[in-house]
Each structure stands twice: as structure tokens, then as C-alpha cells.
Amino acid sequence: KQEVTQIPAALSVPEGENLVLNCSFTDSAIYNLQWFRQDPGKGLTSLLLIQSSQREQTSGRLNASLDKSSGRSTLYIAASQPGDSATYLCAVSTGGFKTIFGAGTRLFVKA
Amino acid sequence: DVKVTQSSRYLVKRTGEKVFLECVQDMDHENMFWYRQDPGLGLRLIYFSYDVKMKEKGDIPEGYSVSREKKERFSLILESASTNQTSMYLCASATGTALYEQYFGPGTRLTVT
Numbered sequence: 539k540q541e542v543t544q545i546p547a548a549l550s551v552p553e554g555e556n557l558v559l560n561c562s563f564t565d566s567a568i569y570n571l572q573w574f575r576q577d578p579g580k581g582l583t584s585l586l587l588i589q590s591s592q593r594e595q596t597s598g599r600l601n602a603s604l605d606k607s608s609g610r611s612t613l614y615i616a617a618s619q620p621g622d623s624a625t626y627l628c629a630v631s632t633g634g635f636k637t638i639f640g641a642g643t644r645l646f647v648k649a
Numbered sequence: 650d651v652k653v654t655q656s657s658r659y660l661v662k663r664t665g666e667k668v669f670l671e672c673v674q675d676m677d678h679e680n681m682f683w684y685r686q687d688p689g690l691g692l693r694l695i696y697f698s699y700d701v702k703m704k705e706k707g708d709i710p711e712g713y714s715v716s717r718e719k720k721e722r723f724s725l726i727l728e729s730a731s732t733n734q735t736s737m738y739l740c741a742s743a744t745g746t747a748l749y750e751q752y753f754g755p756g757t758r759l760t761v762t
Contacts, residue, residue, distance in 0.1 A: 542691070547689075572749065579658075579755070579756065579758070580756065581739055581753030581754050581756050582692075582741075582753040584750070584751075587749075587750070627691065629692075629749075631748070631749035634748070635682075635697045635699070635748050636694060636707070637748075637749055639691040639692040639693075641691040
């Protein structure tokens with residue numbers, strides 16, 4: 539059974555710092571991996587999608603990497619800003635209708 | 650832009666009540682999902698629907714049922730609400746070709762007392 543774990547559960551950093559969020563999954567047979575952002579009391583917004591054949595994806599200050607063999611992904615946020623404060627969720631898809639979500643990392647960027 | 654709306658942002662119900670959560674999407678998506686989100690557990694799939702009147706059970710369907718009479722609307726029903734169903738409920742929709750590209754509604758925070 540696929541399981542997705544995110545460490546740390548919460549993180550507080552000063553503005554301007556570069557940071558890395560971690561995601562691990564137990565079964566390397568994935569179709570793709572996504573990183574989502576969730577603001578308090580709101581739904582999820584997809585940030586980056588990495589197909590199983592890809593190693594990384596970039597969008598602005600965000601860079602996500604994927605290492606299927608080790609079952610790991612990282613989300614790198616450069617030059618963090620207070621507006622980046624949110625919960626970041628990692629999710630893997632195995633090709634069917636089920637997407638398996640991690641519990642998320644709650645990020646707080648201090649001004 | 651895809652828009653997924655949920656009927657209520659906050660809902661308080663009593664134990665034993667029948668509860669309806671409504672979700673509407675405006676992008677003609679074939680697929681719709683209901684999840685619940687609890688601290689430390691992430692999102693867990695309750696039910697999935699791939700067409701009108703068609704559904705599949707997710708990982709935690711017990712205590713829930715669903716209804717999809719129209720393509721744009723997917724309802725989650727708690728037949729007899731219990732306190733352990735207090736949670737955030739999220740609806741999502743996706744096209745027929747990319748089930749993983751899900752668009753989420755804002756969520757309904759349900760409290761059962």
C-alpha cells in the first residue's frame with residue numbers, strides 16, 4: 539500500500555531564507571508526483587507536477603525534484619516571502635483514480 | 650478558470666442528523682471526488698464518480714453515500730452524522746483524461762456535536 543510521508547510537519551523560517559520541504563513515498567511505481575499549496579481554510583492549488591519520467595520541474599522560485607528509486611521528492615523554495623506561508627502537500631498518483639496525499643508541511647515565513 | 654464550489658464553508662450538525670454536502674463544478678468535468686482532511690492524516694478519498702450515476706468507493710466510504718444526478722453536481726451524504734465525522738470535507742473535479750489534475754473547492758468544515 540502506497541504511503542506518503544512529509545517531514546517536517548511544521549517549519550518556521552525568516553523571510554529571505556531558502557528552504558527545502560521533503561516528501562517520501564513507499565512504492566516507486568508512481569505515475570506522477572504533485573506538490574500542492576493549501577491556504578488556511580481553503581482548498582488545494584497545484585504548484586508543480588512531475589511525471590515519473592522527469593527528474594525535476596521549476597516554476598518561478600519553486601523547484602521540485604523527484605528520485606523514484608529512493609522514493610523521495612523535495613520542494614525547494616528560494617528567497618522565501620511571508621506570502622509563501624501555507625501548508626504544502628505532496629501527492630502521488632499511480633495511474634488510477636486514487637491520488638495518495640501526504641499530511642503536509644505547515645510553513646510560516648516570518649517578516 | 651475552473652471553478653469548484655461547495656454549498657457551505659462551515660456547518661454544525663447534531664449527532665444522528667442526515668447531512669448533505671453539495672459540490673458544483675463549471676468545467677464539464679467527467680470526474681468528481683469527495684475527500685476528508687484531518688490533521689496528521691492528509692486527504693483521504695471517500696468516494697469518486699466518473700459519470701452521472703456512476704461511483705466508486707474510496708478508502709473510507711463507511712458512513713457516507715453519494716449522489717450524482719447531474720454531471721456538474723456531486724453530493725456527499727452522511728446518513729446519520731456522528732462526532733467522528735467532524736472534519737474538513739473537500740470536493741474536487743478532473744477531466745476524463747487526467748484524473749490526477751484535480752481542481753479543488755474551498756472545503757466545508759463540518760462539526761458534529
